[in-house]
Amino acid sequence: MFLWGTATASYQIEGAATADGKGPSIWDTFSHQPGRIKDGQTGDLACDHYHRWTEDVALLADLGADSYRFSLSWPRIQPDGRGAVNRAGLDFYDRLVDALCECGIVPAATLFHWDLPQALEDEGGWLNRNTSGYFAEYAAKVADRLSDRVGLWITLNEPFVHMAYGYALGLHAPGRTLLIDALPAAHHQLLGHGLAVQALRAHGAGQVLITNNCTPVRPASDSPADLAAAGAYDTLHNRLFNDPVLTGSYPDMSGLGVSSMPFVLDGDLDVIAAPLDGLGVNYYNPTLIAAAGPAAGLPFEAAELTGHPRTGFGWPVVPDGLRELLVSLKEGYGEKLPPIYVTENGCSYPDVPGADGVVEDLDRIDYLDAHIQAVDAAMAQGVDVRGYYVWSLLDNFEWAEGFTQRFGLVHVDFASGRRTPKASYHWLKRHIAGR
Numbered sequence: 001m002f003l004w005g006t007a008t009a010s011y012q013i014e015g016a017a018t019a020d021g022k023g024p025s026i027w028d029t030f031s032h033q034p035g036r037i038k039d040g041q042t043g044d045l046a047c048d049h050y051h052r053w054t055e056d057v058a059l060l061a062d063l064g065a066d067s068y069r070f071s072l073s074w075p076r077i078q079p080d081g082r083g084a085v086n087r088a089g090l091d092f093y094d095r096l097v098d099a100l101c102e103c104g105i106v107p108a109a110t111l112f113h114w115d116l117p118q119a120l121e122d123e124g125g126w127l128n129r130n131t132s133g134y135f136a137e138y139a140a141k142v143a144d145r146l147s148d149r150v151g152l153w154i155t156l157n158e159p160f161v162h163m164a165y166g167y168a169l170g171l172h173a174p175g176r177t178l179l180i181d182a183l184p185a186a187h188h189q190l191l192g193h194g195l196a197v198q199a200l201r202a203h204g205a206g207q208v209l210i211t212n213n214c215t216p217v218r219p220a221s222d223s224p225a226d227l228a229a230a231g232a233y234d235t236l237h238n239r240l241f242n243d244p245v246l247t248g249s250y251p252d253m254s255g256l257g258v259s260s261m262p263f264v265l266d267g268d269l270d271v272i273a274a275p276l277d278g279l280g281v282n283y284y285n286p287t288l289i290a291a292a293g294p295a296a297g298l299p300f301e302a303a304e305l306t307g308h309p310r311t312g313f314g315w316p317v318v319p320d321g322l323r324e325l326l327v328s329l330k331e332g333y334g335e336k337l338p339p340i341y342v343t344e345n346g347c348s349y350p351d352v353p354g355a356d357g358v359v360e361d362l363d364r365i366d367y368l369d370a371h372i373q374a375v376d377a378a379m380a381q382g383v384d385v386r387g388y389y390v391w392s393l394l395d396n397f398e399w400a401e402g403f404t405q406r407f408g409l410v411h412v413d414f415a416s417g418r419r420t421p422k423a424s425y426h427w428l429k430r431h432i433a434g435r
């Protein structure tokens with residue numbers, strides 16, 4: 001069965017930052033630091049999903065969604081990232097999962113969508129190998145309670161983006177600027193993934209996936225320098241996270257100036273390569289890469305991909321990049337590639353309700369239509385795709401962009417919390433019903 005769904009993440013929608021015993025996450029800390037988030041916004045309230053979740057489940061049911069991808073806030077469940085469970089926090093997800101099941105919607109739960117407990121960050125976060133073990137303990141506790149009803153488990157969301165934005169460039173929490181020295185945060189996330197797969201399976205989980213952010217990489221020119229830079233970027237963004245999980249080995253990192261990874265210990269790769277039931281793929285756009293000057297900290301730089309329409313975020317709209325990506329994963333990994341779930345795809349536009357309250361987001365309809373056709377085209381080329389989740393159900397807190405980028409099928413008035421389904425919601429509803 002092909003699953004049609006929508007995706008969200010805890011920090012981006014829940015609010016209730018200190019409710020019912022929740023501990024602080026790195027995003028609570030980071031968003032309160034001056035200058036980090038556009039307009040000084042935070043996720044303290046966000047969509048107040050923690051209190052309005054029944055409305056959101058009703059929206060999913062009315063949409064006809066087969067599945068809903070959401071994430072669990074680790075510090076809601078373990079306020080310090082370890083030890084006893086905060087019962088009220090886990091109860092919240094228990095109720096949500098029950099309500100989804102009652103509507104016939106398959107819960108797809110992501111264990112980590114970037115909101116690490118601050119207490120673990122204080123000990124080095126994902127730079128500290130111990131975090132991987134704590135992550136598996138958390139996974140076991142959650143699975144004990146929810147694995148009888150959660151249909152799909154996703155260990156990590158986009159470990160590349162978390163490493164790059166959070167640890168290398170400092171644009172996201174925890175705000176570290178280590179450039180290539182951020183690599184241990186990649187390995188420890190992947191090790192945490194592998195240990196969590198074991199823990200989930202030991203505690204009754206069915207289908208287990210990891211979600212990677214993947215991008216087709218294009219060289220800015222066919223000069224040897226640009227080709228080498230594009231290769232290095234592809235290694236860092238795509239292969240560093242797909243290869244160990246799917247093949248049990250890291251790619252050659254020499255194009256990035258990395259000759260050894262001493263933090264990778266014997267046996268780690270066997271843990272990381274535990275067989276999966278699916279690969280979650282998040283796709284937004286291809287990336288154009290040029291060689292960087294000798295003074296730069298990294299051997300590549302992003303260039304502007306021209307000749308395409310752009311979303312409100314300025315991201316190029318290249319639907320065929322999704323087909324290209326899916327086909328290249330199949331060609332690259334062959335038999336080792338499990339079924340694919342497109343766990344995120346979507347676009348932001350500055351959607352405003354008209355005088356009649358209607359949000360005519362025709363750009364989003366075009367975007368979704370074209371990308372769904374790209375998935376169909378990839379399937380026609382033999383790629384086993386089992387689901388497609390729109391990012392996002394709701395307009396929400398878009399990380400460093402605060403509330404300025406609206407990705408929702410449903411408009412949210414952040415002052416009142418009012419939800420208004422956009423034209424794209426009604427379009428998707430018809431599309432799902434028609435399939």
Ligand code: FCB
Pocket residue numbers: 009012157158161213282344391398399407
């Ligand atoms: C992805 C994130 C998601 C959202 C979209 C726009 O990288 O996983 O939380 O921010 O981008």
